[in-house]
Amino acid sequence: MNTSVQVSTPPSVMHIFITVLKRDLTLAYRRRQDLVNPMIFFIIVVSLLPLGVSPEKSFLQEAGAGVVWVAALLATLLSLDSLFRSDFDDGSLEQIVLTPQPLFIMVLAKICAHWLVTGVPLIILSPMLGVMMHLEFETIKVLMLTLLLGTPVLSLIGAIGAALTVGLKVGGVLISLLILPLYIPVLIFGTGTVQAAANMLPIDGYIALMGAIFALSLTMSPLAAAAALRISLSN
């Protein structure tokens, strides 16, 4: 084996992204029982509402989209703490930070993996819950579209909070405090879109705004999360 000091070819950015994504997906697959948690939470919250408040069709149609959105938001929030936690605990995060490659690429890959294992299942489950809430077929389609645009935003913004609190021994509560205010606009526009669709109003404006929020968080939050990670690791 040649161990001499030599210049090695650095891997391409795409290669790094895929390496980290693959690793995180493998990790998620090995711990799949943990993944089911947010999904079960999501289903339980939505299905308890008719029992707890009112099973009236008119009420559920009115509140349905909002409930699905709130449950999706809370389910994401529940899973955020684990985004960087185990990597921080076993030292992998140090190794990730100490690569010459741009850190935000690797952070983006981790966020992407997080969305794939928490956000996507929520989107897939949402039509079923929509039917439970007596939502119209057209409304369910819009609900899924807003979740498709909204859940990545939840993962992206959440990553900033997770990165900031990963160095703390008890970060759970702090994440919620830091992140919830930033989640509010997504929630308002998400439910607003579905409401507008249910009332046969045009939704293009809402969708455009949600797209804008998504684009903004996609470009900014990996950078912010990367900076936050450096701070968390530096003490």
Place this chain on the structure above:
Amino acid sequence: MSVVSPTVTQSSTCELLPSSGSELLRAESLFCERDERVLFEDLNFSINAGEIIQVEGPNGSGKTTLLRIMSGLSGAYEGNLFWKGETINSARIDFLSNLLYLGHKPGVKAILTPVENLRALMGIRQSVTDEQIHRALEKVGLYGYEDVPCHNLSAGQHRRVALARLYLSTDELWILDEAFTAIDKKGVKELEALLQERAHQGGAVLLTTHHELQLESGFKKLQLGKSAVVKEPVTTQVVAGEVR
């Protein structure tokens, strides 16, 4: 204040070293304080190509802190760090491309297999093939364990997964924190041989260990901590390992 400046062996020793070369990393008047306790003050030393430096000191004397500072992980210090003459911030990319840092926590995932671990750890630094990974694992004595999840391995084997990175690394500077922990005698010998070979090839190693290093060619010691020993000029200039 009862702080004692740490010392490092004088350059006269390193001139005797066969492979001492160009300066890689230099620390200038480094100062670090933790929990209102000064760990080191006015620390000046440099790591040259072909050198092995062992950081010594009692528990809590700041060995890990120093290594984290030198690797650029921690910014909680005053003073200057230079990589090949440039400040560490301006030479950051070149520095990180040539640094292998192995911390207390080795970065090995318990639920991944050794191969998957190395693929993830190395894949974000340099292009490695699976064949190279298998060979490196064979060298650290993990042949036959490639596809066993790491939580089924012993503590020493767990550590060896991380050490396999040394066989794959092409980096100029290795910073190893407690590299010998949980490694058996034979493994320590092999590791010492590897470090030595590395130094001959022009790599540099900065490490902490409580194990007595036995290297044929010389290596330097950097003494941290405020033990009385450090104050005496004779012991401050600790030199271990005579030149062959």
